[in-house]
Amino acid sequence: MQHYITLNDSRNIKLHYENFPVASLLFPKKQRDAAMILYNYARTCDDIADEGVLTSEERLSQLKPFADNIKHLNTNKTPSLPLFVDIKHICKEFAIEKNLLSRLMQAFEQDVYKKRYRNMGELINYCKKAACPAGQMILTLFNNHSKINIRLSNHLCIALAMIGMLQDIHEDYLKGRIYIPKDDFKKFSLTEKDIANKNYTKKWQLFKDVWLSRISDHLKQGEALEENLTGRLRLQIKVLKNTSNLIVNKLKNSNTNIFIQTPKLTKFDWGYQFLLALIKP
Numbered sequence: 001m002q003h004y005i006t007l008n009d010s011r012n013i014k015l016h017y018e019n020f021p022v023a024s025l026l027f028p029k030k031q032r033d034a035a036m037i038l039y040n041y042a043r044t045c046d047d048i049a050d051e052g053v054l055t056s057e058e059r060l061s062q063l064k065p066f067a068d069n070i071k072h073l074n075t076n077k078t079p080s081l082p083l084f085v086d087i088k089h090i091c092k093e094f095a096i097e098k099n100l101l102s103r104l105m106q107a108f109e110q111d112v113y114k115k116r117y118r119n120m121g122e123l124i125n126y127c128k129k130a131a132c133p134a135g136q137m138i139l140t141l142f143n144n145h146s147k148i149n150i151r152l153s154n155h156l157c158i159a160l161a162m163i164g165m166l167q168d169i170h171e172d173y174l175k176g177r178i179y180i181p182k183d184d185f186k187k188f189s190l191t192e193k194d195i196a197n198k199n200y201t202k203k204w205q206l207f208k209d210v211w212l213s214r215i216s217d218h219l220k221q222g223e224a225l226e227e228n229l230t231g232r233l234r235l236q237i238k239v240l241k242n243t244s245n246l247i248v249n250k251l252k253n254s255n256t257n258i259f260i261q262t263p264k265l266t267k268f269d270w271g272y273q274f275l276l277a278l279i280k281p
Contacts, residue, residue: 004033004086005085006082006083007036007037007086009083010039010040013036013039026235026239027232027236028232031141034090034141035137035138038090038096038134040083041066041083041087042104045066045105045108046108048063049109056112060109065081067109069081070084070101072084074098087101094141094143096137096141100136100137100140103128103129104129104130104134110126110130111177115177116177116178116182117179117180118182118183119183120183123181124158127158131157132158134157135156135157136153136154138153139153144229152221152222152224152228153225154222155218156218156237156240159219159222159244160240163244165180166208166211166212166262167258167264169259170259170260173196178195184210184211188203188206188207188210189203190204195259198260200260208251208258212251215244215248216248219241219244219245222241223241225237226238235278239270239274242273242276243269243273247263247264247265
């Protein structure tokens, strides 16, 4: 089995972000190690684009070596970053498409310079770069990346992204970014001032219900993915689908101010859903 030179670093990053469910213990070691290294790339670049007090120019400059290394994945050139030495091996062994990493990079760069979205169509296009490639990579690791499975996975990934956007509205605002489309601001008479002042009005409650309905629709459209898979990946997708529905229900039934705190999944929630997935066929 391939020895990955950045595996320990990747494991540490995964442990730091405990809610990350993809590189799960449910996976066989071969796929789990590869998933953790791919996650290392995604997490590292996302932090460059999103965290700290760097200027936009500094963020893009720090992302550039990663973007440059992606370009050489299909060449004979040895990557300049150790992480991409491992990623190149993974792409070759599992036939991971280079454009999946490129699409993620486009999303990281977009987060640097794009702070507002006009409508849902524009936001969904962003999700197709920021979230969907991760799902397709996992399917590819298990050689289950048929067109229908990718389409179903995309719906689940979009739902997960939209859940995060709702949970992090105020945090994203402090970073200068609002994912909620301008069309929704107009439709529900919302204001950015409400986010700044943590003023959770009836209008925002109505918006939340519609947003959760959109998420539920994507989860519904992607739920058949589980039936197309077998073994550990099927179990993982079942747990992911069930926990997604659980957090949607928690958000729907919560009256808390979403600008201050939103319901989160606990380790007990994950464990309980895992047991249910094992017990119920």
